[in-house]
Amino acid sequence: MAAYNTMSVEQLTEIKEQLQKEYDTFKAQGLKLDMSRGKPGRDQLDLSVGMMNNLTSDDLVTTASGADTRNYGMLDGIPEAKELFGQLLGVDASQVIIGGNSSLNMMYDTIARAMQFGILGSTPWNKLDKVKFLCPVPGYDRHFAICELFGIEMINIAMDENGPDMDEVERLVSSDASVKGIWCVPKYSNPTGVTYSDEVVKRFAALKPAAKDFRIFWDNAYCVHHLGEEQDELLNLYEEAAKNGNENIVYLFASTSKVTFSGAGVAAMASSPANFKDILQKMTIQTIGYDKINQLRHCKFLKNVEMLQEHMRKHAALIKPKFDAVLDTLSAELDGLGIASWSHPKGGYFISFDTMDGCAERVGQLCKEAGVVLTPVGATFPYGQDPNNRNIRIAPTFPPIGELQQALDLFCICVKIASIEHIIQNSDVICTIPDQVNA
Amino acid sequence: MAAYNTMSVEQLTEIKEQLQKEYDTFKAQGLKLDMSRGKPGRDQLDLSVGMMNNLTSDDLVTTASGADTRNYGMLDGIPEAKELFGQLLGVDASQVIIGGNSSLNMMYDTIARAMQFGILGSTPWNKLDKVKFLCPVPGYDRHFAICELFGIEMINIAMDENGPDMDEVERLVSSDASVKGIWCVPKYSNPTGVTYSDEVVKRFAALKPAAKDFRIFWDNAYCVHHLGEEQDELLNLYEEAAKNGNENIVYLFASTSKVTFSGAGVAAMASSPANFKDILQKMTIQTIGYDKINQLRHCKFLKNVEMLQEHMRKHAALIKPKFDAVLDTLSAELDGLGIASWSHPKGGYFISFDTMDGCAERVGQLCKEAGVVLTPVGATFPYGQDPNNRNIRIAPTFPPIGELQQALDLFCICVKIASIEHIIQNSDVICTIPDQVNA
Missing domain, CATH: 3.90.1150.10 (Aspartate Aminotransferase, domain 1)
Known part of the structure; x- marks a missing residue:
């Protein structure tokens, strides 16, 4: 034609x-x-129906930690879930916070905390004249909606087959202290399907932000969501950032929403020990803990990263x-x-x-x-x-x-x-x- | 002696x-x-173990609404859960928002939203010089911790066998526009065990706040938690407030944390149609929806308020x-x-x-x-x-x-x-x- x-x-x-x-x-x-x-x-969704009834009474009270999953507590999740998501996110289990059923909610909460309380002792974003986020485009509408709700100004960043335009990212992040974050779906990006190249990840890991409370929101929503045997590999941002002493600029997110059930999965985030502590300090006021039984259900069903794959x-x-x-x-x-x-x-x-x-x-x-x-x-x-x-x-x-x-x-x-x-x-x-x- | x-x-x-x-x-x-x-x-906790494996594959996809509970959506909860909590809280199901596993988290979120966005179009509390909450004492430490974290000034209100000192509550609420809320555990109060008298509830319902965004945080944590056949009765605050055209001043909270599992229960809040809409408008950015399978599990296990009792x-x-x-x-x-x-x-x-x-x-x-x-x-x-x-x-x-x-x-x-x-x-x-x- x-x-x-x-x-x-x-x-x-x-x-x-x-x-x-x-x-x-x-x-x-x-x-x-x-x-x-x-x-x-x-x-x-039918693939995970076996997870519905997979726990016995014994399972509930004989977790690795000996905790009763039915009762209050364990703010950052059961050890088994922290281990599983640690493997998935490529960080030590101790750095993982298990959330409720929604990684979006964890991202929202992370933004909300930064607005209200600041990050690691910095000025709360609410008290600044202007807060800006970089948004690789096209991107995920729900990320953008959070920024819009909180009045965070969004700046479009072009994407190519390697990921965001890193010249532009570096320029803005290093020169403008009002740039506080960037939204990334680094693997099989929503919607372009692009996986960030090693060079792009390394440049992210080496960013020298003007704002000490700049954070990369690394939404690894599709970390194990391949369509066939030919798969993209994503470099471990946290490891790369740590090599540069830059580990505090990274927040990692993932969930099982598209592994088990979209409405009843388990979400997690991970970050540096300093960020972890900073977040837990607020989270302990917000909740006594998330649903540990659902965490356990997932761990017993998915077992480990190999079985998950x-x-x-x-x-x-x-x-x-x-x-x-x-x-x-x-x-x-x-x-x-x-x-x-x-x-x-x-x-x-x-x-x-x-x-x-x-x-x-x-x-x-x-x-x-x-x-x-x-x-x-x-x-x-x-x-x-x-x-x-x-x-x-x-x-x-x-x-x-x-x-x-x-x-x-x-x-x-x-x-x-x-x-x-x-x-x-x-x-x-x-x-x-x-x-x-x-x- | x-x-x-x-x-x-x-x-x-x-x-x-x-x-x-x-x-x-x-x-x-x-x-x-x-x-x-x-x-x-x-x-x-053993009493609710029967809830662990009570759903069949069919249950998951044949809810009252015809929705697939395993998938995304239904921000305010499945109809069955809204109905059950509506009965528990004494309001129409349409006014109920089902949350995750923690009513504390819903209260925290409600405060966080008011701080950030205001209530029904009023000035966000963050932008005010001073925000105060009334705190009947002795009371629940986690309520107070939320206020402390957000920098909300707390004012002690004495309790007697009928509930808070309503003379003092009325005086402060009607005269000071910086008084934005009060924490109440109106039934079998934490820790005094007091149930607010009808007169106290009616006086709450008739409050004439100086602040149009004043809200009663009615944490009905122990609404069905009797110790024996001799039970206290609590007047329906929402109904009483509605009689006075005052329904917007009420936020109701409850959960099954001490009905089924403390770590894996279902929480809910309810309010006037105007408040409901105001909250949902923000919640739809925060999450795609809470765990509907756990809602369904609860509804099938508890069935109705009579069975719950x-x-x-x-x-x-x-x-x-x-x-x-x-x-x-x-x-x-x-x-x-x-x-x-x-x-x-x-x-x-x-x-x-x-x-x-x-x-x-x-x-x-x-x-x-x-x-x-x-x-x-x-x-x-x-x-x-x-x-x-x-x-x-x-x-x-x-x-x-x-x-x-x-x-x-x-x-x-x-x-x-x-x-x-x-x-x-x-x-x-x-x-x-x-x-x-x-x-």
């Missing part, structure tokens, strides 16, 4: 008429499909075909048209899709009107504003594959229609599409 | 010598007993003998000596014990040196400062009854020794003991 931007307005109009018919046929079906969130499918292969077996279906359809429908690019991730939960500049909102609108809900266009950027109006996050995991296929067929029609409209409207200017970072 | 303060110094010295021998004998045993916290005993009778059967052992020992050892008074609660987790003014710390010290840990003396007051140095919170539920008896025997010896020391030191002044509020 020839690229749309090489065609005449007449040719495009003709194609669009055909597309419109196809679109109307879809619309008439009254579809109700949801590709908006990175939620596991039911078949994935084995478990993740079962997830991959379920979702890889969905990713393939999306990629195959995009390729079959859009290759060569010069109107879009998209990621080919080796893990994580998303495919990042870029339309021609200025077309994403129209695609979202067309999909919605025909009954397919996408992640709101713009959501992958701070303040919901994609400056190029081009990025769409495709979340293939939740719908059954038949519905996914339907949704994708429609999606491609919408992309084509929106692109043709755009080209015709701008037929006197040259339209370009961006290179997808890991296309 | 004659009252100590009617005895001569010589008589008291002789008694003390005998007590010192008994004390030394205890000390030689190298006891390690803990009466510091209101923790359920292992036998109580039946379950609580089993708790009472286990802990009433412990309370009786404490009360019998206190009575046998201390009645008539004129050196102490204590509460006789019909529910809750504590016996509130008052020494003569100025003796509590010494009692705590003596107990500790002989291997019995009490709640730190002063903990029942803001800033850990009991102005009269007299209140000791006895928590009988956790130790097995044999250990409890040992601890109590020692405790009474310590009280006697400390009292005699005090009387001798102050033999030229008149010593009095306070009336226990519900002795």
